[in-house]
Amino acid sequence: MSRTHVNCEVNGDAVDFLTEDGESLLNALRDELGLIGAKEGCGTGDCGACSVIMDGRLQCACLIFAPEADGAAITTCEGLASADELHPLQQCFLEGAALQCGICTPGFLIAAKALLDENPDPTETEVRYALAGNLCRCTGYDKIVRSVLEAAVQIRTPA
Amino acid sequence: MSTTEAAASTGTNGNGASGYRWVGTRPVRHDGLDKVAGKARYAADLNLPGMLYGHILRSPHPHARIVSIDTSAAEAMPGVKAVVTGADFPEAPPKGATRNLMCTVIARDTVLYSGHAVAAVAASTRREAKAAAEAIEVTYELLPHVLNISDAMADDAPVLHDNLFTRGVEPRPTEPSNIAARTVYERGDVEQGFAEADIVIEREFSTQAVHQGYIEPHACVVDCDQEGKAVIWASSQGHFKVRSATAEVLGWDTSRIKVIPAEIGGGFGGKTTIYIEPVAALLSTKAGRPVKIVMSREDVFRATGPAPGAIIKMKVGARNDGTITTAKAWLAYENGAFQGMAAMLGCMCVVSAYTLDHLYVEGFDVVLNRPVNVAYRAPSAPAAAFAMDSVVDEIAERVGMDPIDLRIHNCPSQGDPTPYGPKWPMIGLRECLEAIRDSDHYQSALPAGQGRGVASGFWFNIGEASSATVNLNENGTATVITGSPDIGGSRASMALMAAEELGLDVHLIQPVVGDTEVVGFTDVTEGSRATFATGMAVVEACRDLKEQLRKRAAKTWDCDVEEVEWVDGSAVHGPGEQEPLTLAAITGNAKRTGGPLGATASLNARGAGPAFSVQVADVSVDQETGRVTVERYTTAQDAGTAIHPSYVEGQMQGGVVQGIGWALNEEYIYSDDGNLENPGFLDYRIPVASDLPMIETCIVEVPNPSHPYGVRGVGEVGIVPPLPVMANAVADATGVRISDLPLSPPRVLEALTAAES
Ligand code: FES
Ligand code: FES
Numbered sequence: 049m050s051r052t053h054v055n056c057e058v059n060g061d062a063v064d065f066l067t068e069d070g071e072s073l074l075n076a077l078r079d080e081l082g083l084i085g086a087k088e089g090c091g092t093g094d095c096g097a098c099s100v101i102m103d104g105r106l107q108c109a110c111l112i113f114a115p116e117a118d119g120a121a122i123t124t125c126e127g128l129a130s131a132d133e134l135h136p137l138q139q140c141f142l143e144g145a146a147l148q149c150g151i152c153t154p155g156f157l158i159a160a161k162a163l164l165d166e167n168p169d170p171t172e173t174e175v176r177y178a179l180a181g182n183l184c185r186c187t188g189y190d191k192i193v194r195s196v197l198e199a200a201v202q203i204r205t206p207a
Numbered sequence: 208m209s210t211t212e213a214a215a216s217t218g219t220n221g222n223g224a225s226g227y228r229w230v231g232t233r234p235v236r237h238d239g240l241d242k243v244a245g246k247a248r249y250a251a252d253l254n255l256p257g258m259l260y261g262h263i264l265r266s267p268h269p270h271a272r273i274v275s276i277d278t279s280a281a282e283a284m285p286g287v288k289a290v291v292t293g294a295d296f297p298e299a300p301p302k303g304a305t306r307n308l309m310c311t312v313i314a315r316d317t318v319l320y321s322g323h324a325v326a327a328v329a330a331s332t333r334r335e336a337k338a339a340a341e342a343i344e345v346t347y348e349l350l351p352h353v354l355n356i357s358d359a360m361a362d363d364a365p366v367l368h369d370n371l372f373t374r375g376v377e378p379r380p381t382e383p384s385n386i387a388a389r390t391v392y393e394r395g396d397v398e399q400g401f402a403e404a405d406i407v408i409e410r411e412f413s414t415q416a417v418h419q420g421y422i423e424p425h426a427c428v429v430d431c432d433q434e435g436k437a438v439i440w441a442s443s444q445g446h447f448k449v450r451s452a453t454a455e456v457l458g459w460d461t462s463r464i465k466v467i468p469a470e471i472g473g474g475f476g477g478k479t480t481i482y483i484e485p486v487a488a489l490l491s492t493k494a495g496r497p498v499k500i501v502m503s504r505e506d507v508f509r510a511t512g513p514a515p516g517a518i519i520k521m522k523v524g525a526r527n528d529g530t531i532t533t534a535k536a537w538l539a540y541e542n543g544a545f546q547g548m549a550a551m552l553g554c555m556c557v558v559s560a561y562t563l564d565h566l567y568v569e570g571f572d573v574v575l576n577r578p579v580n581v582a583y584r585a586p587s588a589p590a591a592a593f594a595m596d597s598v599v600d601e602i603a604e605r606v607g608m609d610p611i612d613l614r615i616h617n618c619p620s621q622g623d624p625t626p627y628g629p630k631w632p633m634i635g636l637r638e639c640l641e642a643i644r645d646s647d648h649y650q651s652a653l654p655a656g657q658g659r660g661v662a663s664g665f666w667f668n669i670g671e672a673s674s675a676t677v678n679l680n681e682n683g684t685a686t687v688i689t690g691s692p693d694i695g696g697s698r699a700s701m702a703l704m705a706a707e708e709l710g711l712d713v714h715l716i717q718p719v720v721g722d723t724e725v726v727g728f729t730d731v732t733e734g735s736r737a738t739f740a741t742g743m744a745v746v747e748a749c750r751d752l753k754e755q756l757r758k759r760a761a762k763t764w765d766c767d768v769e770e771v772e773w774v775d776g777s778a779v780h781g782p783g784e785q786e787p788l789t790l791a792a793i794t795g796n797a798k799r800t801g802g803p804l805g806a807t808a809s810l811n812a813r814g815a816g817p818a819f820s821v822q823v824a825d826v827s828v829d830q831e832t833g834r835v836t837v838e839r840y841t842t843a844q845d846a847g848t849a850i851h852p853s854y855v856e857g858q859m860q861g862g863v864v865q866g867i868g869w870a871l872n873e874e875y876i877y878s879d880d881g882n883l884e885n886p887g888f889l890d891y892r893i894p895v896a897s898d899l900p901m902i903e904t905c906i907v908e909v910p911n912p913s914h915p916y917g918v919r920g921v922g923e924v925g926i927v928p929p930l931p932v933m934a935n936a937v938a939d940a941t942g943v944r945i946s947d948l949p950l951s952p953p954r955v956l957e958a959l960t961a962a963e964s
Contacts (some may be wrong), residue, residue, distance in 0.1 A: 068334075075333075078252070079254065083245070084245065084246075084248070084252040085244075085245020085246070086245075087249070087251070087422075087423065087472070088251065088424070088501075089422040089423065089424070089472075089504065089888075090504040090887065090888050091503060091504060092504065092887055092888070092889065094504075094887060094888035094889045095422055095504075095888050097422055124245065125243075125244070125245035126244065126245045126246075128244075129244060134240075134243065134244075138243040138244065141239075141243050142235045142236070142239045142240070142243055143235060144853075145233070145236070145696070145853035145854060145856075145857055147239070147242055147243070148473075148694065148695035148696060148854070148857050148858075148861065149421070149422075149423070149470075149471060149472045149473040149474075149694055149695060150238075150242035150243075150247055150470065150472070151249060151421075151422045151423040151470075151472025151473060152422050152472075153242050153243055154243075154245045157243065172901075173897075175896070176896040176897040176899070177896075177897045179895075179896040179897075180895045180896050180897040180898075181895075182895075182896070183422055183888060183893060183895065184422070184896075185419075185420045185421055185422055185473050185475070185861070185865070185893060186473055186695060186857070186861045187857055187860060187861050187864075188857075188860035188861045188862075188863055188864035188865075188894075188899065188902050189864070189894075189895075189896040189899055190856075190860045190899075190901050190902045191853070191856075191857060191860070192896070193896060193901070194901075
């Protein structure tokens with residue numbers, strides 16, 4: 049079977065991998081690059097567990113063909129923290145108990161980052177609509193929404 | 208405390224009110240960093256060298272005899288390393304729980320639901336495995352099917368099992384039927400109760416099957432070796448259960464199997480059983496390579512879960528002063544393809560939030576051509592509460608009483624008999640009712656155009672077997688190993704209880720979920736039992752350690768152990784002649800005082816504390832579309848004691864939102880030919896963030912006297928009240944009472960239109 053050679057940037061690093069046509073970016077990230085943060089909850093674009101930011105846009109990695117990532121810049125959950133510090137969203141999720149099982153968490157963090165990159169001061173309603181493509185079955189969203197709002201405050205007013 | 212204040216106080220300062228230093232605080236959970244960094248490993252995240260991918264072929268028919276299976280084409284396909292069918296598994300006994308489990312994992316002669324596993328392939332890639340599975344040729348002889356309770360109970364219904372004779376009927380039926388069991392609870396004389404009543408309300412209700420909807424599909428990796436040993440990595444609610452159930456299906460000795468718990472991406476009861484592990488084990492044995500199976504979302508909907516739909520008829524009598532005199536209930540619950548005990552549980556729960564002198568409750572467990580029921584958070588209780596609390600709401604309206612006051616008036620207390628036999632231990636229903644009555648939400652005027660609904664809910668909670676090992680490290684830290692998978696923060700609860708016992712900072716404690724070979728037997732995480740029962744084992748092991756620590760101090764000081772007390776993490780010499788020895792000082796010197804310190808406790812936890820929740824919601828109803836919007840929601844729940852309040856609130860909020868989904872939108876929809884029409888999150892729509900307001904929480908604490916810290920368990924009861932809460936709120940908003948769930952826009956619109964004409 050012929051495989052396609054894909055070059056792209058993931059979390060700031062130049063990477064390349066071989067992939068079959070028709071393979072999803074999600075499987076490529078997970079299987080070829082070992083980045084397991086993005087999860088498959090549905091494979092059909094309905095749950096957001098596979099969320100990544102690709103060229104500045106929030107995407108479901110399960111709906112993107114891996115060869116489409118050629119030349120793209122991708123951020124996954126693994127790219128949020130620096131060597132010595134968590135991203136404020138990660139810190140607020142921890143302190144606000146915004147995760148229970150945690151399977152949805154990487155997707156929510158990425159979707160929330162995409163929101164705050166665009167809109168640093170969202171209302172509760174804006175947060176709820178921005179996260180409406182991400183399913184969480186554990187938390188009822190309350191603590192997730194609060195944690196995103198808290199992170200927005202922290203990002204706007206660094207200590 | 209409101210959630211706003213709660214969320215603000217995330218520090219780890221002592222919880223002054225309770226007198227505990229650690230219990231009741233909100234430290235960051237120990238496994239949190241891995242989960243926000245994307246490093247936590249769930250079963251689907253594991254890849255082993257040489258690993259194959261398994262794919263399961265499933266029946267497209269709801270009921271059919273398997274005439275033949277031809278795997279030859281599949282075996283010849285590229286990358287294929289192993290193929291298995293039902294014939295490769297040990298023969299199933301003719302009836303009983305073992306047969307049901309074995310035949311759920313893979314069909315034998317008959318498929319009993321669309322989605323029933325029939326055969327499986329292991330191949331080098333996912334796609335090769337899928338293509339080969341689809342190349343397996345199965346010849347079916349179609350049989351007539353039944354999809355709903357009324358059809359399945361009819362005299363001329365096609366029968367699923369020709370050896371199923373209704374239990375609980377005298378004399379025992381001589382003809383097989385789909386009614387697996389009849390359950391009855393009765394007390395007093397219902398006819399007398401109705402005669403004493405001023406009003407009698409009689410209604411019929413229905414609810415639909417729903418799925419637990421965990422975001423992580425079932426997944427496992429199994430590696431079998433040439434000596435017949437298997438290592439299983441699985442996401443489950445109990446890895447000891449994965450071990451025993453896999454052994455049961457394969458006819459293996461359990462000692463051949465080691466199960467390593469991966470992180471679990473939600474279960475809610477749905478991962479208390481197994482589906483794929485024995486299949487992966489046989490494929491791995493045949494291929495001599497590790498095999499990974501990950502279900503697709505479609506397979507999860509078609510072949511796992513669901514919680515049953517039900518039909519419930521209620522007849523309730525009350526006096527004009529609001530006293531409920533009697534209740535008569537008839538309940539029928541779907542069981543799926545094999546017998547369960549859904550109706551029995553429903554019978555036990557249906558009137559439990561009320562004191563009744565006269566009751567008659569009769570339930571029927573019904574098999575039909577749908578996937579086998581699995582537990583879903585307080586199984587069977589939500590539908591039962593929907594029926595009873597809808598009727599109670601009508602009674603309050605008719606007698607002109609506040610619905611909370613009416614519930615307080617009829618509220619059982621300690622020593623009253625439960626509907627199912629024993630007397631109530633200490634319970635907190637009244638306190639929950641009062642918490643809602645006094646809440647800011649209930650005290651606030653209802654905004655114009657909205658409706659308000661309240662309801663209560665009950666769940667038993669259970670104890671069962673748990674084990675814990677606590678090891679003290681030479682630097683004065685502790686490792687707490689338990690056998691309970693961490694579904695929603697239980698590692699943090701275990702660490703908090705150990706911290707409280709040992710007087711150690713919670714961050715000096717490392718909580719670990721041990722595999723089946725490093726920790727003692729522990730039952731599945733179900734029945735809200737982990738913090739209660741496994742927590743009890745942790746406390747017991749820590750108390751053992753404190754004894755050992757006192758002895759080591761006595762040895763160091765050359766004094767009588769009776770002179771040594773354990774205070775705030777240090778050994779203190781009663782007579783005061785010695786400087787206190789910290790835990791770290793004792794462990795650092797352990798080599799010279801008798802060696803390393805560790806303790807293990809294994810127990811059957813008794814005295815689980817029953818759980819109650821009372822909830823209130825305000826809704827608005829769009830008259831043009833029938834859409835119900837939840838405007839405000841508050842839940843009160845008796846936690847006994849909240850060990851980590853943030854995760855208690857999380858359980859409460861999560862349960863509520865699942866219940867809202869069940870009430871408003873979720874349902875299994877089958878086509879006439881027996882196929883699930885909505886096996887995906889697009890058409891099976893669970894609540895999303897933009898559907899909801901904040902879920903305000905009041906944690907009520909009526910300690911459970913059977914637990915060292917008063918824990919009751921908080922995982923389940925929250926899902927019970929939302930069904931009647933929503934129905935009652937919609938009735939208040941529109942003046943129209945709807946007794947069939949879900950209250951989806953078309954159904955609400957239809958009811959509004961019907962009421963107008
Ligand atoms: S896995 Fe991509 S949206 Fe669900
Ligand atoms: S934390 Fe479990 S799905 Fe969101």
